[in-house]
Amino acid sequence: MWRAHRSDPLGYGTDHHVLDYRHTDAGRDSYTTQGWDPERGPELMSDPAVVAGGALDYQAALDGTYPPQGTGAYALTPEVTVPYDPAVAEREGAMIPRRPLHEPHGSAADWGASGRWADATWTVEMRRALRTDHPGDTTRLRPGGVYDWAPAVHAGAGQRWHWVGSPHRLGLGTEPTSPAERYADRATITATRVPDAGRVDWNAVPEHTRTLVFPGVTAWRDLVTDHSRAAAVRELDVTIWELHDVDP
Template identity: 60%
Template structure:
């Protein structure tokens, strides 16, 4: 049955508040995170599929079948579940107070003010002669000229100035665990935010195969791995998902063969658009593994405290304090996620954070030191971090239209104080 389409900017999750149960541990070499959160909808390990339907290949990227408000939208996609966080060592002014809201601006993709592709393509820095992008994504205001809080994407600093900021650590670390695009390889993906949300140096866990509605994709599964070279969309749409732990649902390059329409071109044939590969370099700093079971994700992520790439990864040390803010993503891309206010994270020490007075729980987290080969999670404290759906509130509005804009510009107030008591009050 065909149902009405709902524009992405109008999608709203039924659940406005999530709770992310978090444990953090470290030893002399590595830091470890363990995340647990409820997600009753199965199939969050499937992502961005090419489906043969009505005589042509179609990209099914979003929304997932459980995304929508009111009347369910026509199903047009699969989008993986993810957990991510922003991390800073004090180098980015305003992040301690405002967390992820510092990175969201007028003109970004998926915002009502989204910059048209033509305007991005014609820009000296973001366009074809620069980064070669088609949209504007997360950035920090320090990447733009003017006062520290000013954030017009059209006034981005020169390449030389941006490189100097990177050398001085003025960027945000952004690792992410992806249920489809990284978990089968045992890794996360690693990014950093300055003028854009950049991938770290090296190669991440996935690539993108070319495809054409008439000719189909470049690759399919080896029929010895998946019968007929493709999954069956109709089976999966009925809820018969490949097992997340033992089934085949990700197309790994070692299992891929050139697409053969005589084998895999049939109604409902489904092949991932994003084949997986072995990562390397700074992009492969984070290892990760996650399991969905009975409506709940449990994800572990870990990396070395010190890495070989300090210009895109925050270096960590025992006895130091960092600002940390996590997010959980579900069922769609872009702003379809739940985010936390900023927290202070101490490695083996108790941090001090001025935002604590309006939190129901602590805003000061301690990564606990352990001995042995890996953390004994039963002995590590659990922090329950509330996450809210952020809507379309952005840094531009906070620093210009908000009733406390002057205090925000002076970094004299935190997100906790702006909305007081419980993060859920942000939604009122």
């Protein structure tokens, strides 16, 4: 899992798996949670030399005048994090990240990743070793093997847009051919070995476009009974997009 503000600034993905809950792999993730006290405030803030006033401004963010994505202004990385100073950052509308970042280790550090923000689009490269030292958490891969793969994009702040794709069969240097190895011809993806993984010409790599769907995250019973707009839902006076108050 790649996260723009919880893992990308350190060059990692966050290694999770979903069963009864979203579990993390063994070791230490790239982020933690800082404490917050109603009287003393948070533990940490951004270095004022990097972020003016040690914190972003809530109203500016609402107005769309926040720093560009990918600049690092959103992340409490070790080199730009300092102890919280109320004389600097205690003011109305100050926004300080809840999740300070630190170097991950163990199985949680199996995935490396890097993202680039340009033209309102993230371009993300993810990488991992075929065989890791943590087979209980990270599947060991081999050239010629065929594996399940499915894309997903989780976006939005608060609304939690969970866009997911159908599962595909990914072949490492081989094309899935038998019915047991693929679900449909259009679901076949073949990975190609390159001489240097650090110097890939992505313009020369074939593109694969995958359709994502928003399956919904709330039970219908809750929508028509407990939700704050239950009456509008029952009368079909509101769409799912309006309900989330976001234009996808």
